[in-house]
Amino acid sequence: MKRTIVWFRKDLRIHDHAALWEASQQGIVIPLFIWSEQDRAEYGGNEATSWWLYHSLEELKSTFHEQHIDLLIKSGDDFEVLMDVIRETKADAFYFNDRYELEEVIRQNTIAAQLESVGVEVARFDGNLLFPPDILNVKGEPYKIFTSFWKRALQEYVNQPYPVPVEMEQFRNDSRSLTPSDLNLPKHSPSLKKHWIAGERAGIERWNEFSDDGLYYYKKERDLMVKEGTSTLSPYLASGNISVKSLWHAAKRINEVTEDPTIHQSIEAFLRQLVWREFAYHQLIHHPSIAKFPLRKQFLEFPWQGTNDDFLKWKEGRTGFPLIDAGMRQLRETGIIHNRVRMVAASFLVKHLLIPWQDGYEWFKRSLVDFDMANNATGWQWVAGCGIDSAPYFRVFNPYLQSEKFDPGGAYIRKWVPELAALPAPFIHKPSEAPTDILEEAGIAIGQTYPSPMIDHAAARKRALLAYDTIKGKSQDTTN
Numbered sequence: 001m002k003r004t005i006v007w008f009r010k011d012l013r014i015h016d017h018a019a020l021w022e023a024s025q026q027g028i029v030i031p032l033f034i035w036s037e038q039d040r041a042e043y044g045g046n047e048a049t050s051w052w053l054y055h056s057l058e059e060l061k062s063t064f065h066e067q068h069i070d071l072l073i074k075s076g077d078d079f080e081v082l083m084d085v086i087r088e089t090k091a092d093a094f095y096f097n098d099r100y101e102l103e104e105v106i107r108q109n110t111i112a113a114q115l116e117s118v119g120v121e122v123a124r125f126d127g128n129l130l131f132p133p134d135i136l137n138v139k140g141e142p143y144k145i146f147t148s149f150w151k152r153a154l155q156e157y158v159n160q161p162y163p164v165p166v167e168m169e170q171f172r173n174d175s176r177s178l179t180p181s182d183l184n185l186p187k188h189s190p191s192l193k194k195h196w197i198a199g200e201r202a203g204i205e206r207w208n209e210f211s212d213d214g215l216y217y218y219k220k221e222r223d224l225m226v227k228e229g230t231s232t233l234s235p236y237l238a239s240g241n242i243s244v245k246s247l248w249h250a251a252k253r254i255n256e257v258t259e260d261p262t263i264h265q266s267i268e269a270f271l272r273q274l275v276w277r278e279f280a281y282h283q284l285i286h287h288p289s290i291a292k293f294p295l296r297k298q299f300l301e302f303p304w305q306g307t308n309d310d311f312l313k314w315k316e317g318r319t320g321f322p323l324i325d326a327g328m329r330q331l332r333e334t335g336i337i338h339n340r341v342r343m344v345a346a347s348f349l350v351k352h353l354l355i356p357w358q359d360g361y362e363w364f365k366r367s368l369v370d371f372d373m374a375n376n377a378t379g380w381q382w383v384a385g386c387g388i389d390s391a392p393y394f395r396v397f398n399p400y401l402q403s404e405k406f407d408p409g410g411a412y413i414r415k416w417v418p419e420l421a422a423l424p425a426p427f428i429h430k431p432s433e434a435p436t437d438i439l440e441e442a443g444i445a446i447g448q449t450y451p452s453p454m455i456d457h458a459a460a461r462k463r464a465l466l467a468y469d470t471i472k473g474k475s476q477d478t479t480n
């Protein structure tokens with residue numbers, strides 16, 4: 001009977017797992033997770049994603065165990081590990097879902113070539129995206145405008161998710177496996193545990209809860225920070241605990257059985273966000289260095305000016321702008337930051353402080369529980385105005401107005417910046433301008449219990465636009 005090694009990376013699930021399903025239909029499955037230098041580098045420095053990985057692996061191990069199959073966890077060089085496993089298990093095939101980050105592409109191509117050269121059958125699948133990533137526009141070029149990509153996406157056929165393989169061939173092998181604990185990943189994190197349950201089961205449960213309730217209000221409430229009106233599925237999508245195709249079809253099914261226009265609009269808005277993720281992956285595939293270099297070449301010469309001290313204040317949530325501070329503290333505490341605040345905080349770093357977006361990308365990479373190279377790089381390039389279809393540079397978010405609009409009662413700020421909690425709503429957005437008696441009553445001394453704004457908004461906006469003027473006329477060609 002055929003024996004197939006199925007390689008798990010950021011697809012830590014058994015539902016809609018193309019490689020696993022195909023292998024399970026042909027014989028024995030040997031699930032394998034390799035902890036290589038490359039993985040150490042990818043997870044290193046980010047406690048949240050490392051914690052998530054630990055718990056996802058624990059769960060995956062027990063999921064396979066229930067079917068009397070061992071998840072092999074091995075550490076070392078990919079090829080050496082694979083040759084050992086092939087020898088020990090007598091495997092004849094190797095299946096995996098593709099990844100799209102350049103280093104992972106090189107890694108998977110190298111492994112595939114090495115194994116094929118020693119006679120092992122290799123098969124790869126597009127398991128983690130909605131469509132095969134080869135969609136081009138009428139000119140035969142990659143899409144540059146999200147709206148056109150979205151329209152095209154609605155015409156594309158999204159394959160139905162693969163079923164969960166049940167009653168897989170039992171296979172116990174003699175190959176010695178590590179346990180997730182052997183990988184030195186952080187097991188315990190009181191703050192993350194308070195906010196998250198990692199893994200496939202929790203991801204599916206989260207979707208069920210959201211689709212029962214939050215999805216209805218999604219269009220109306222997704223920008224309201226305190227409502228938590230979004231799905232919070234991003235860490236599950238980023239680690240592959242949940243499949244994007246399953247979400248797509250589940251949302252479409254709800255759409256078909258309801259006539260309520262509110263839910264139709266909300267589902268459309270939700271699917272649109274899934275297509276933003278897809279668009280981000282297309283950008284990454286066509287511009288592999290998107291996390292390092294601006295797609296608009298003119299930005300290579302942007303006159304950045306920010307200081308380390310400014311950067312530290314932003315990272316620690318001590319800017320004196322309550323909305324920014326709330327977002328950055330939420331990030332430190334929970335590994336997540338609401339999308340609207342993500343945009344405003346990122347814009348503040350790049351435009352108010354003139355700190356390179358790449359520094360912001362790196363901080364998010366270290367801190368986000370949903371870190372995803374494609375989404376993060378596209379998000380930063382969008383905010384900085386140097387991406388292909390991005391916010392124009394001259395549109396500078398006003399953190400005070402954003403806060404008044406999307407956190408009108410100030411509840412989000414109160415939650416994450418407790419020293420401002422006693423300040424009434426109109427003043428909480430801009431405490432530095434609150435009357436002295438109101439501040440005294442709330443027990444706040446600006447500059448002592450809460451920082452004064454680190455920069456004047458109007459002056460910062462002017463400075464940002466002047467900086468932009470220096471590169472405005474230059475070539476806008478996109479770079480690879």
Ligand SMILES: Cc1cc2nc3c(=O)[nH]c(=O)nc-3n(C[C@H](O)[C@H](O)[C@H](O)COP(=O)(O)OP(=O)(O)OC[C@H]3O[C@@H](n4cnc5c(N)ncnc54)[C@H](O)[C@@H]3O)c2cc1C
Nearest residue numbers: 230231232233234273276277339370371372375376379380
């Ligand atoms: C500067 C910046 C950095 C970002 N970094 C990341 C990142 O590292 N990882 C990440 O998953 N998202 C990132 N995003 C996109 C977005 O903020 C998050 O996907 C979203 O906040 C996740 O919350 P949710 O799951 O509740 O989203 P929902 O609104 O419920 O959306 C559902 C899913 O759609 C996808 N999605 C939603 N918004 C976007 C978007 N703008 N771009 C791409 N995909 C999207 C996500 O996978 C999300 O889980 C970034 C955005 C910005 C502006």
